[in-house]
Each structure stands twice: as structure tokens, then as C-alpha cells.
Amino acid sequence: MTIARRPYVGRFAPSPTGPLHFGSLVAAIGSFLDARSRAGRWLLRVEDVDAPRTVPGAADGILKTLERFGLAWDDEVVWQSTRLDLYRDAFDHLKAAGHVFPCACTRREIADSALARDGSRIYPGTCRDGLPPGRTAHAWRVRVAGRIAFDDRIQGHQEENLETEVGDFVVLRGDGQFAYQLAVVVDDAAAGVTDVVRGADLLGSTGRQIHLQHLLGHPTPTYAHLPVVVNAAGEKLSKQTLALPVDELGAADGWFAALEFLGQDPPEALRGAGLTDVRQWALEHWSTDIIPRKAAGTAGKM
């Protein structure tokens, strides 16, 4: 039986923690090309749910940079900071179904646990069946169980045993902030996102996100995790290009460098061409089959 595919909806979801760097430009261009080359919609979401990490003015700078690079998005920009009620609803739903529990553990108390692949600590389960006597909860964790498997369009088959490799993870933090993992799942589902194209630093978050999708009854999008810029996959680029803040890169040069990085093999003749020509070439030739697989870089997210 063939299941009719929903029309393609993609997105770029930068965190406004500073100016756009080359790695984020690669994610923006990769997700844009994947969506537009399949006549899909491409949405923009500013991930400012983590208020303490949000840098004032950074989001505006990112939007201006995207415009300068000819990366035009559909619809209004979605700001996570305006959507806390939706995250609260999702949390309440998880709570009513018994999927979350309050946790009193401090960072120090779980500092001896093994490391998950994204650098966070695998939760040892201390508060899973109730708070230890006399302790006060400060965060809420979601219970995990079983294995999550998915086929990444670039990185291939992925499998994660959530219990042994991740552990129950935080969805509502001690400082009252909803965790990135919950916000992403709520927002992608609300926008009808069918295809997530993003940096491989988030590969280690995907199992958690799929778990939340299952608990909240949301469909799972397809995933394509692009190589990250900060490792050997960047060999093709000169050190200088890598180090340049995107704000100092010409738009067509930035596109060319991103296409090279993504293994798209733009012809030499295209070097020095204008933005419109480079973008057009990229749209006509985009292929995820030739993107190098390299996946590294593991910024921890909670």
C-alpha cells in the first residue's frame, strides 16, 4: 500500500544566541534547497525558548543575513517565546498521561552517570518512582522506554536505546523554561513540518524528539542531518573561509562555499557569479545523495 505523502514543509530554526555562523548558514541553505527543489514550503522559526541564552538583537541580525543571502521564507516568522502556552498544553498532556515525573536531582548528583552521545548525563532514575523523602522537585523529566530507530536521509540507519543510552530527560527545567526538545516537537507538529534538514550536532537529540512525538500523538517527519562544519568534513574549505563570520562573506561566495561543503560540486565557472545564478544552479542540481556523511560535534542540549 502506498501512503500519500503530505506536501513538503521544511524549516530553518536558528537559536538567536549570536550572529549567524557558517555552520548555521549551511543548515539554512541545505534546508532551503531541499524544500524549494521539491516545490515545498520553507518556514522560519526563531528558537528563543531558552530565554537565558537569547542575545538581544541576534534574531534581527539573523533575519537580515538570511534576506541578504536570498533565503526567502514563507509565512510569518514563528517566535518560540510567544508560544509558551502551547508548550504548557503539551506538558500538561504528558503529565495527565503519567509520562512525566518531578525530579529533585541536582547536576552534581548525576555527574557520575555515564555520558549520552550528546554530552548530557544518562539519568540514573533516582526520582522515577517518587521523590526521595524530604527533597523538593525542581525539574520534570519524561519517562523513556525501548528503542527508537529511524533512517536518516544522509547519515543512514540510526538506532538508540533510550533507556540505556539517554535516560529520562528534562522537559521542564528548574528555572521554569521548557526544554528545547519539547518546544521543537510541538512547533514542528503545529507547522505540519514533513522534513527536518539540520546540522548533525542534533542527531543525538532526534531519538528524544521521536519519543515525544509518539507520546503526544504527532507524526514523525523524515530527517536529514547535514555534516557539521567544525570537523574534518571542512577540509575542502580554507581555514580562512571557515573562520569568517557570515556577516563578512559576500552572499554568492557564501553560497558557493556552502555548496562545496555540502559536496554539491559547483562548477568552477560558477565561482564569481552573482547570487541569483549560484542559487539557481544549486536549486537545479541539489542532491542529498552526494552530501558527505561526516557527523560529529555534540553540543549538549537539555
Ligand code: GLU
Ligand atoms: N535551534 C537549534 C540550533 O540552532 C536547531 C533546532 C532544529 O533545527 O531542530 O541549533
